Amino acid sequence: MTRTAFDQQLSEIQEDMLVMAGMVETAVERGVEALKTRNVDLARQVIADDLHINRKRYEAEEKCLELIATQQPLASDLRTIVSVLHITVDLERMGDHAEGIAKIALMLADQPPVKPYIDIPRMAEIATGMLMDSLEAFKRRDTALARAVCNRDDEVDALYDQVYRELLTYMISDPKTIERATHLTWVIHNLERIADRVTNICERVVYLVDGRIEELNVSKY
Protein backbone atom coordinates (compact mmCIF):
# COMPACT_ATOMS: atom_id res chain seq x y z
CA MET A 1 0.00 0.00 0.00
CA THR A 2 1.50 3.28 -1.06
CA ARG A 3 0.46 6.94 -0.91
CA THR A 4 -0.92 6.69 2.60
CA ALA A 5 -0.66 10.44 3.21
CA PHE A 6 -2.55 11.23 0.01
CA ASP A 7 -5.22 8.63 0.79
CA GLN A 8 -5.71 10.23 4.17
CA GLN A 9 -6.09 13.68 2.60
CA LEU A 10 -8.60 12.26 0.13
CA SER A 11 -10.65 10.83 3.01
CA GLU A 12 -10.45 14.13 4.85
CA ILE A 13 -11.94 16.20 2.04
CA GLN A 14 -14.81 13.73 1.74
CA GLU A 15 -15.43 13.73 5.48
CA ASP A 16 -15.36 17.53 5.54
CA MET A 17 -17.92 17.54 2.75
CA LEU A 18 -20.21 15.22 4.73
CA VAL A 19 -19.90 17.44 7.80
CA MET A 20 -20.82 20.40 5.62
CA ALA A 21 -23.87 18.52 4.29
CA GLY A 22 -24.97 17.91 7.88
CA MET A 23 -24.70 21.64 8.56
CA VAL A 24 -26.83 22.41 5.50
CA GLU A 25 -29.45 19.87 6.51
CA THR A 26 -29.69 21.49 9.95
CA ALA A 27 -29.90 24.96 8.39
CA VAL A 28 -32.82 23.98 6.13
CA GLU A 29 -34.69 22.24 8.95
CA ARG A 30 -34.15 25.16 11.33
CA GLY A 31 -35.06 27.75 8.68
CA VAL A 32 -38.42 26.11 8.08
CA GLU A 33 -38.94 25.51 11.80
CA ALA A 34 -38.24 29.21 12.46
CA LEU A 35 -40.84 30.11 9.83
CA LYS A 36 -43.40 27.72 11.17
CA THR A 37 -42.99 28.64 14.84
CA ARG A 38 -42.18 32.31 14.14
CA ASN A 39 -39.02 31.87 16.15
CA VAL A 40 -36.85 34.93 15.60
CA ASP A 41 -33.87 33.61 17.55
CA LEU A 42 -33.74 30.41 15.56
CA ALA A 43 -33.95 32.36 12.29
CA ARG A 44 -31.05 34.56 13.38
CA GLN A 45 -29.11 31.45 14.33
CA VAL A 46 -29.53 30.04 10.80
CA ILE A 47 -28.34 33.33 9.28
CA ALA A 48 -25.29 33.40 11.55
CA ASP A 49 -24.48 29.73 10.91
CA ASP A 50 -24.40 30.30 7.16
CA LEU A 51 -21.03 32.00 7.63
CA HIS A 52 -19.64 28.69 8.91
CA ILE A 53 -21.03 26.87 5.89
CA ASN A 54 -19.44 29.41 3.57
CA ARG A 55 -16.13 29.07 5.36
CA LYS A 56 -16.29 25.27 5.00
CA ARG A 57 -16.78 25.63 1.28
CA TYR A 58 -13.68 27.81 0.91
CA GLU A 59 -11.66 25.43 3.05
CA ALA A 60 -12.79 22.52 0.90
CA GLU A 61 -11.86 24.38 -2.25
CA GLU A 62 -8.44 25.20 -0.91
CA LYS A 63 -7.77 21.61 0.11
CA CYS A 64 -8.94 20.29 -3.25
CA LEU A 65 -6.78 22.76 -5.15
CA GLU A 66 -3.81 21.85 -3.01
CA LEU A 67 -4.30 18.17 -3.78
CA ILE A 68 -4.62 18.86 -7.50
CA ALA A 69 -1.52 21.05 -7.47
CA THR A 70 0.67 18.80 -5.40
CA GLN A 71 -0.50 15.21 -5.73
CA GLN A 72 -1.15 14.79 -9.44
CA PRO A 73 -4.45 12.96 -8.86
CA LEU A 74 -5.63 10.71 -11.67
CA ALA A 75 -8.58 8.45 -12.48
CA SER A 76 -10.91 7.88 -9.52
CA ASP A 77 -8.76 10.10 -7.27
CA LEU A 78 -9.19 12.97 -9.70
CA ARG A 79 -12.91 12.30 -10.05
CA THR A 80 -13.28 12.26 -6.27
CA ILE A 81 -11.60 15.65 -5.91
CA VAL A 82 -13.54 17.20 -8.78
CA SER A 83 -16.78 15.81 -7.31
CA VAL A 84 -16.02 17.23 -3.87
CA LEU A 85 -15.27 20.61 -5.46
CA HIS A 86 -18.62 20.63 -7.26
CA ILE A 87 -20.67 19.25 -4.40
CA THR A 88 -19.30 21.71 -1.85
CA VAL A 89 -20.29 24.57 -4.15
CA ASP A 90 -23.81 23.13 -4.38
CA LEU A 91 -23.95 22.67 -0.61
CA GLU A 92 -22.87 26.23 -0.04
CA ARG A 93 -25.65 27.49 -2.33
CA MET A 94 -28.16 25.27 -0.50
CA GLY A 95 -26.97 26.94 2.70
CA ASP A 96 -27.76 30.30 1.11
CA HIS A 97 -31.26 29.10 0.27
CA ALA A 98 -31.71 28.02 3.90
CA GLU A 99 -30.51 31.43 4.98
CA GLY A 100 -33.05 32.96 2.57
CA ILE A 101 -35.83 31.00 4.27
CA ALA A 102 -34.60 32.21 7.67
CA LYS A 103 -34.64 35.83 6.48
CA ILE A 104 -38.25 35.44 5.35
CA ALA A 105 -39.05 33.82 8.70
CA LEU A 106 -37.75 37.02 10.32
CA MET A 107 -39.89 39.20 8.04
CA LEU A 108 -43.03 37.19 8.71
CA ALA A 109 -42.44 36.56 12.42
CA ASP A 110 -44.74 39.34 13.63
CA GLN A 111 -47.53 38.72 11.14
CA PRO A 112 -50.30 36.14 11.18
CA PRO A 113 -49.67 33.20 8.86
CA VAL A 114 -51.41 33.25 5.49
CA LYS A 115 -52.05 29.54 5.70
CA PRO A 116 -51.23 26.61 7.94
CA TYR A 117 -47.68 25.39 7.33
CA ILE A 118 -48.10 21.78 6.27
CA ASP A 119 -46.87 21.46 2.72
CA ILE A 120 -43.85 23.75 3.17
CA PRO A 121 -42.38 21.60 6.00
CA ARG A 122 -43.22 18.57 3.84
CA MET A 123 -41.19 20.03 0.96
CA ALA A 124 -38.30 20.70 3.36
CA GLU A 125 -38.51 17.16 4.67
CA ILE A 126 -38.33 15.65 1.20
CA ALA A 127 -35.52 17.98 0.14
CA THR A 128 -33.36 17.29 3.21
CA GLY A 129 -34.12 13.57 2.90
CA MET A 130 -32.95 13.71 -0.70
CA LEU A 131 -29.82 15.59 0.38
CA MET A 132 -28.81 13.02 2.98
CA ASP A 133 -29.59 10.12 0.66
CA SER A 134 -27.54 11.67 -2.13
CA LEU A 135 -24.56 11.79 0.20
CA GLU A 136 -25.21 8.24 1.28
CA ALA A 137 -25.06 7.36 -2.41
CA PHE A 138 -21.77 9.26 -2.59
CA LYS A 139 -20.35 7.39 0.39
CA ARG A 140 -21.41 4.02 -0.97
CA ARG A 141 -20.61 4.93 -4.59
CA ASP A 142 -24.16 3.77 -5.32
CA THR A 143 -25.44 5.07 -8.66
CA ALA A 144 -28.81 3.28 -8.35
CA LEU A 145 -29.52 5.18 -5.15
CA ALA A 146 -28.33 8.41 -6.75
CA ARG A 147 -30.76 7.93 -9.65
CA ALA A 148 -33.61 7.07 -7.26
CA VAL A 149 -32.95 10.24 -5.25
CA CYS A 150 -33.16 12.32 -8.43
CA ASN A 151 -36.61 10.99 -9.19
CA ARG A 152 -37.87 12.37 -5.89
CA ASP A 153 -37.23 15.86 -7.22
CA ASP A 154 -40.56 15.46 -9.04
CA GLU A 155 -42.36 15.25 -5.68
CA VAL A 156 -40.81 18.53 -4.61
CA ASP A 157 -41.75 20.12 -7.94
CA ALA A 158 -45.33 18.87 -7.55
CA LEU A 159 -45.59 20.33 -4.06
CA TYR A 160 -44.13 23.57 -5.35
CA ASP A 161 -46.86 23.73 -8.01
CA GLN A 162 -49.55 22.99 -5.48
CA VAL A 163 -48.43 25.53 -2.88
CA TYR A 164 -47.81 28.15 -5.54
CA ARG A 165 -51.37 27.85 -6.85
CA GLU A 166 -52.73 27.88 -3.35
CA LEU A 167 -50.84 31.09 -2.57
CA LEU A 168 -52.14 32.70 -5.75
CA THR A 169 -55.65 31.84 -4.65
CA TYR A 170 -55.07 33.55 -1.30
CA MET A 171 -53.71 36.62 -3.02
CA ILE A 172 -56.67 36.83 -5.41
CA SER A 173 -59.26 36.36 -2.72
CA ASP A 174 -57.64 38.74 -0.24
CA PRO A 175 -55.15 41.33 -1.57
CA LYS A 176 -54.01 42.04 2.01
CA THR A 177 -52.19 38.70 1.89
CA ILE A 178 -50.20 39.55 -1.24
CA GLU A 179 -47.02 40.61 0.54
CA ARG A 180 -46.96 37.66 2.95
CA ALA A 181 -47.93 35.18 0.26
CA THR A 182 -45.25 36.53 -2.07
CA HIS A 183 -42.68 35.97 0.67
CA LEU A 184 -43.90 32.41 0.97
CA THR A 185 -43.43 31.86 -2.76
CA TRP A 186 -39.79 32.76 -2.15
CA VAL A 187 -39.65 30.13 0.55
CA ILE A 188 -41.01 27.41 -1.73
CA HIS A 189 -38.70 28.61 -4.46
CA ASN A 190 -35.74 28.20 -2.09
CA LEU A 191 -36.85 24.67 -1.21
CA GLU A 192 -37.35 23.77 -4.86
CA ARG A 193 -33.84 25.02 -5.65
CA ILE A 194 -32.37 22.97 -2.79
CA ALA A 195 -33.92 19.77 -4.15
CA ASP A 196 -32.71 20.70 -7.60
CA ARG A 197 -29.17 21.10 -6.37
CA VAL A 198 -29.40 17.67 -4.76
CA THR A 199 -29.82 16.28 -8.26
CA ASN A 200 -26.46 17.89 -9.10
CA ILE A 201 -24.91 15.89 -6.27
CA CYS A 202 -26.47 12.73 -7.67
CA GLU A 203 -25.00 13.52 -11.07
CA ARG A 204 -21.60 13.79 -9.41
CA VAL A 205 -22.07 10.35 -7.87
CA VAL A 206 -22.66 8.90 -11.32
CA TYR A 207 -19.60 10.75 -12.60
CA LEU A 208 -17.55 9.50 -9.68
CA VAL A 209 -18.49 5.87 -10.28
CA ASP A 210 -18.91 5.67 -14.06
CA GLY A 211 -16.86 8.64 -15.20
CA ARG A 212 -19.84 9.93 -17.18
CA ILE A 213 -21.19 13.44 -16.89
CA GLU A 214 -24.90 13.13 -17.45
CA GLU A 215 -28.00 15.14 -16.57
CA LEU A 216 -30.22 12.93 -14.45
CA ASN A 217 -33.42 14.85 -13.95
CA VAL A 218 -34.28 17.96 -15.86
CA SER A 219 -36.20 20.04 -13.36
CA LYS A 220 -39.46 21.57 -14.36
CA TYR A 221 -38.19 24.89 -13.00
Next chain:
Amino acid sequence: MVFDPETEPVPAESAEQRPAAGTPSPTVLETRDLDVYYGHFQALRSVSLAFPARQITAIIGPSGCGKSTLLRCFNRMNDMIHNFRAEGEVLFEGRDIYERAMDVVDVRRRIGMVFQKPNPFPKSVYENVAFGARINGYEGRLDEIVQRALRRAALWDEVKDNLRQNALALSGGQQQRLCIARALAIEPEVILMDEPCSALDPVATLKIEDLMRELARDYAIVIVTHNMQQAARVSDWTTVMMMAEDRAGEMVEFGATREVFTNPRDRRTEDYITGRFG
Protein backbone atom coordinates in the same frame (compact mmCIF):
# COMPACT_ATOMS: atom_id res chain seq x y z
CA MET B 1 11.69 35.24 -0.01
CA VAL B 2 13.75 34.02 2.85
CA PHE B 3 12.16 31.98 5.58
CA ASP B 4 12.92 33.87 8.71
CA PRO B 5 12.24 32.08 11.97
CA GLU B 6 12.56 35.41 13.77
CA THR B 7 9.45 36.76 12.12
CA GLU B 8 7.48 33.58 11.45
CA PRO B 9 5.26 32.42 14.30
CA VAL B 10 6.59 29.30 15.92
CA PRO B 11 3.72 27.24 17.37
CA ALA B 12 4.14 25.36 20.60
CA GLU B 13 4.24 21.64 19.98
CA SER B 14 4.91 18.48 21.84
CA ALA B 15 7.79 16.18 20.97
CA GLU B 16 5.47 13.61 19.47
CA GLN B 17 3.39 16.00 17.48
CA ARG B 18 4.69 16.80 14.04
CA PRO B 19 3.98 20.32 12.85
CA ALA B 20 1.46 20.52 10.00
CA ALA B 21 2.80 20.98 6.51
CA GLY B 22 3.75 24.55 5.89
CA THR B 23 3.74 25.44 9.57
CA PRO B 24 7.02 26.92 10.69
CA SER B 25 8.88 24.90 13.28
CA PRO B 26 12.28 25.39 14.91
CA THR B 27 15.14 25.67 12.49
CA VAL B 28 17.69 22.88 12.51
CA LEU B 29 19.82 23.83 9.55
CA GLU B 30 20.40 27.26 8.10
CA THR B 31 22.49 29.05 5.51
CA ARG B 32 23.27 32.72 5.69
CA ASP B 33 24.54 34.52 2.61
CA LEU B 34 26.20 31.38 1.41
CA ASP B 35 28.48 31.83 -1.60
CA VAL B 36 30.18 28.82 -3.10
CA TYR B 37 33.05 28.93 -5.58
CA TYR B 38 34.85 26.33 -7.59
CA GLY B 39 38.01 28.26 -8.35
CA HIS B 40 36.88 31.48 -10.04
CA PHE B 41 33.48 30.08 -10.94
CA GLN B 42 30.73 31.06 -8.54
CA ALA B 43 28.35 28.11 -8.13
CA LEU B 44 26.03 29.60 -5.49
CA ARG B 45 25.29 33.20 -4.68
CA SER B 46 24.02 34.56 -1.43
CA VAL B 47 21.79 31.68 -0.42
CA SER B 48 19.94 32.30 2.84
CA LEU B 49 17.61 29.55 3.89
CA ALA B 50 16.34 27.88 7.03
CA PHE B 51 15.31 24.25 7.21
CA PRO B 52 12.71 23.40 9.84
CA ALA B 53 12.99 20.41 12.13
CA ARG B 54 10.76 17.40 11.44
CA GLN B 55 9.63 18.66 8.08
CA ILE B 56 10.56 17.94 4.51
CA THR B 57 12.09 20.70 2.44
CA ALA B 58 12.51 20.17 -1.27
CA ILE B 59 15.05 22.00 -3.39
CA ILE B 60 13.95 22.19 -7.01
CA GLY B 61 15.21 23.94 -10.08
CA PRO B 62 16.60 23.29 -13.56
CA SER B 63 19.83 21.43 -14.16
CA GLY B 64 22.93 23.31 -13.15
CA CYS B 65 21.19 25.66 -10.74
CA GLY B 66 23.27 24.49 -7.80
CA LYS B 67 20.76 22.24 -6.00
CA SER B 68 23.22 19.44 -5.36
CA THR B 69 26.05 21.82 -4.57
CA LEU B 70 23.86 23.39 -1.91
CA LEU B 71 22.82 20.02 -0.51
CA ARG B 72 26.39 18.81 -0.35
CA CYS B 73 27.39 21.90 1.64
CA PHE B 74 25.26 20.64 4.51
CA ASN B 75 27.52 17.78 5.39
CA ARG B 76 30.69 19.12 3.83
CA MET B 77 30.66 16.70 0.96
CA ASN B 78 32.15 19.40 -1.27
CA ASP B 79 35.33 19.52 0.79
CA MET B 80 36.87 16.86 -1.40
CA ILE B 81 36.36 18.90 -4.55
CA HIS B 82 39.44 20.73 -5.75
CA ASN B 83 39.17 24.52 -5.57
CA PHE B 84 35.97 24.42 -3.53
CA ARG B 85 35.44 27.44 -1.33
CA ALA B 86 32.44 28.49 0.73
CA GLU B 87 31.77 31.93 2.18
CA GLY B 88 28.96 32.85 4.48
CA GLU B 89 27.57 30.52 7.09
CA VAL B 90 26.04 27.05 7.23
CA LEU B 91 24.61 26.71 10.69
CA PHE B 92 23.63 23.38 12.16
CA GLU B 93 21.83 23.88 15.44
CA GLY B 94 23.32 27.35 15.55
CA ARG B 95 26.93 26.34 14.95
CA ASP B 96 28.80 26.95 11.70
CA ILE B 97 29.75 23.56 10.29
CA TYR B 98 32.57 25.19 8.31
CA GLU B 99 34.33 26.50 11.40
CA ARG B 100 37.81 25.10 11.92
CA ALA B 101 37.13 23.29 15.16
CA MET B 102 34.19 21.38 13.65
CA ASP B 103 34.60 17.61 13.52
CA VAL B 104 33.63 16.72 9.95
CA VAL B 105 33.00 13.07 10.79
CA ASP B 106 30.61 14.12 13.51
CA VAL B 107 28.84 16.49 11.10
CA ARG B 108 28.35 13.65 8.62
CA ARG B 109 27.13 11.33 11.36
CA ARG B 110 24.50 13.83 12.45
CA ILE B 111 23.59 14.89 8.93
CA GLY B 112 23.17 11.70 6.94
CA MET B 113 22.91 11.42 3.21
CA VAL B 114 21.12 9.22 0.70
CA PHE B 115 22.35 9.39 -2.87
CA GLN B 116 20.84 9.28 -6.32
CA LYS B 117 21.79 5.73 -7.07
CA PRO B 118 21.41 3.15 -4.33
CA ASN B 119 24.95 2.40 -3.21
CA PRO B 120 24.88 -0.49 -0.76
CA PHE B 121 28.15 -2.13 0.15
CA PRO B 122 28.68 -5.55 -1.49
CA LYS B 123 27.99 -7.16 1.86
CA SER B 124 25.02 -8.67 3.61
CA VAL B 125 21.89 -6.66 4.38
CA TYR B 126 22.80 -6.92 8.07
CA GLU B 127 26.36 -5.72 7.59
CA ASN B 128 25.25 -2.76 5.51
CA VAL B 129 23.12 -1.46 8.35
CA ALA B 130 25.50 -2.43 11.15
CA PHE B 131 28.48 -0.85 9.40
CA GLY B 132 27.95 2.74 10.46
CA ALA B 133 27.21 1.88 14.05
CA ARG B 134 30.29 -0.32 14.17
CA ILE B 135 32.72 2.26 12.83
CA ASN B 136 31.25 4.81 15.16
CA GLY B 137 32.38 2.57 18.01
CA TYR B 138 28.93 1.54 19.07
CA GLU B 139 29.17 -1.37 21.46
CA GLY B 140 25.57 -2.08 22.25
CA ARG B 141 23.37 -4.74 20.73
CA LEU B 142 23.85 -4.43 17.01
CA ASP B 143 20.95 -6.77 16.26
CA GLU B 144 18.57 -4.31 17.83
CA ILE B 145 20.02 -1.37 15.93
CA VAL B 146 19.81 -3.25 12.64
CA GLN B 147 16.25 -4.32 13.23
CA ARG B 148 15.13 -0.88 14.34
CA ALA B 149 16.74 0.84 11.35
CA LEU B 150 15.30 -1.68 8.89
CA ARG B 151 11.85 -1.28 10.42
CA ARG B 152 12.08 2.49 10.26
CA ALA B 153 13.12 2.25 6.63
CA ALA B 154 10.05 0.05 5.91
CA LEU B 155 12.28 -2.78 4.72
CA TRP B 156 12.22 -5.16 7.67
CA ASP B 157 9.31 -7.31 6.54
CA GLU B 158 10.91 -7.89 3.18
CA VAL B 159 14.36 -8.89 4.43
CA LYS B 160 13.89 -10.24 7.97
CA ASP B 161 14.03 -13.87 6.87
CA ASN B 162 17.35 -13.49 5.16
CA LEU B 163 19.47 -10.78 6.70
CA ARG B 164 22.60 -12.53 5.46
CA GLN B 165 21.74 -12.23 1.79
CA ASN B 166 23.91 -9.96 -0.25
CA ALA B 167 22.49 -6.45 -0.42
CA LEU B 168 23.16 -6.31 -4.14
CA ALA B 169 20.56 -9.05 -4.62
CA LEU B 170 17.80 -6.66 -3.51
CA SER B 171 15.70 -4.68 -5.99
CA GLY B 172 16.63 -1.04 -6.66
CA GLY B 173 13.86 0.25 -4.42
CA GLN B 174 14.86 -2.13 -1.63
CA GLN B 175 18.51 -1.14 -2.01
CA GLN B 176 17.56 2.52 -1.66
CA ARG B 177 15.55 1.77 1.48
CA LEU B 178 18.54 -0.20 2.75
CA CYS B 179 20.70 2.88 2.21
CA ILE B 180 18.13 4.88 4.17
CA ALA B 181 18.27 2.23 6.94
CA ARG B 182 22.06 2.48 6.91
CA ALA B 183 21.80 6.25 7.32
CA LEU B 184 19.25 5.86 10.14
CA ALA B 185 21.33 3.32 12.05
CA ILE B 186 23.78 5.98 13.16
CA GLU B 187 20.92 8.14 14.41
CA PRO B 188 21.32 11.31 12.42
CA GLU B 189 19.28 14.45 13.02
CA VAL B 190 18.98 15.51 9.41
CA ILE B 191 18.71 13.35 6.31
CA LEU B 192 19.84 14.78 3.00
CA MET B 193 18.50 13.09 -0.10
CA ASP B 194 19.97 13.77 -3.50
CA GLU B 195 17.51 12.61 -6.16
CA PRO B 196 16.76 9.50 -4.09
CA CYS B 197 14.21 8.11 -6.55
CA SER B 198 15.68 8.97 -9.91
CA ALA B 199 16.88 5.39 -10.44
CA LEU B 200 13.62 3.82 -9.25
CA ASP B 201 10.37 2.77 -10.90
CA PRO B 202 7.12 4.59 -9.99
CA VAL B 203 5.97 2.10 -7.34
CA ALA B 204 9.35 2.01 -5.61
CA THR B 205 9.35 5.81 -5.81
CA LEU B 206 5.99 6.08 -4.06
CA LYS B 207 7.22 3.70 -1.36
CA ILE B 208 10.22 5.91 -0.70
CA GLU B 209 7.94 8.95 -0.62
CA ASP B 210 5.68 7.28 1.94
CA LEU B 211 8.76 6.43 3.94
CA MET B 212 9.94 10.03 3.80
CA ARG B 213 6.63 11.21 5.23
CA GLU B 214 7.00 8.67 7.98
CA LEU B 215 10.59 9.67 8.73
CA ALA B 216 9.67 13.34 8.84
CA ARG B 217 8.01 12.61 12.18
CA ASP B 218 11.49 12.50 13.67
CA TYR B 219 13.95 13.99 11.22
CA ALA B 220 14.44 17.08 9.15
CA ILE B 221 14.67 15.94 5.55
CA VAL B 222 16.13 17.97 2.73
CA ILE B 223 15.54 16.51 -0.71
CA VAL B 224 17.00 17.66 -3.99
CA THR B 225 14.93 16.64 -6.94
CA HIS B 226 14.41 17.68 -10.53
CA ASN B 227 11.11 15.85 -10.35
CA MET B 228 8.80 18.73 -9.54
CA GLN B 229 5.83 16.45 -9.00
CA GLN B 230 7.76 14.59 -6.36
CA ALA B 231 8.65 17.81 -4.57
CA ALA B 232 4.98 18.79 -4.68
CA ARG B 233 3.78 15.42 -3.39
CA VAL B 234 6.17 14.91 -0.58
CA SER B 235 7.48 18.17 0.82
CA ASP B 236 6.22 20.70 3.34
CA TRP B 237 8.48 23.49 2.08
CA THR B 238 9.88 24.16 -1.34
CA THR B 239 12.94 26.11 -2.37
CA VAL B 240 13.25 27.09 -6.01
CA MET B 241 16.70 27.73 -7.41
CA MET B 242 17.70 29.16 -10.77
CA MET B 243 20.89 29.88 -12.59
CA ALA B 244 21.76 33.57 -12.97
CA GLU B 245 23.31 34.93 -16.17
CA ASP B 246 26.82 34.27 -14.88
CA ARG B 247 25.65 30.68 -14.15
CA ALA B 248 25.76 31.16 -10.38
CA GLY B 249 22.93 29.37 -8.60
CA GLU B 250 20.51 31.61 -6.74
CA MET B 251 17.46 30.99 -4.64
CA VAL B 252 14.42 32.64 -6.21
CA GLU B 253 11.68 31.50 -3.89
CA PHE B 254 11.11 29.70 -0.63
CA GLY B 255 7.68 28.95 0.73
CA ALA B 256 5.14 26.42 1.90
CA THR B 257 4.86 23.80 -0.84
CA ARG B 258 1.12 24.34 -1.29
CA GLU B 259 1.76 28.05 -1.85
CA VAL B 260 4.66 27.56 -4.23
CA PHE B 261 2.64 25.14 -6.35
CA THR B 262 -0.66 27.03 -6.33
CA ASN B 263 0.39 30.64 -6.12
CA PRO B 264 4.12 31.21 -6.55
CA ARG B 265 5.35 34.70 -5.84
CA ASP B 266 8.15 34.80 -8.34
CA ARG B 267 7.51 34.88 -12.06
CA ARG B 268 10.48 32.56 -12.65
CA THR B 269 8.95 29.97 -10.32
CA GLU B 270 5.64 30.23 -12.17
CA ASP B 271 7.40 29.71 -15.50
CA TYR B 272 9.41 26.79 -14.17
CA ILE B 273 6.60 24.86 -12.52
CA THR B 274 4.22 25.41 -15.43
CA GLY B 275 6.85 24.14 -17.86
CA ARG B 276 7.34 27.48 -19.59
CA PHE B 277 10.88 27.90 -18.49
CA GLY B 278 13.61 28.48 -21.05
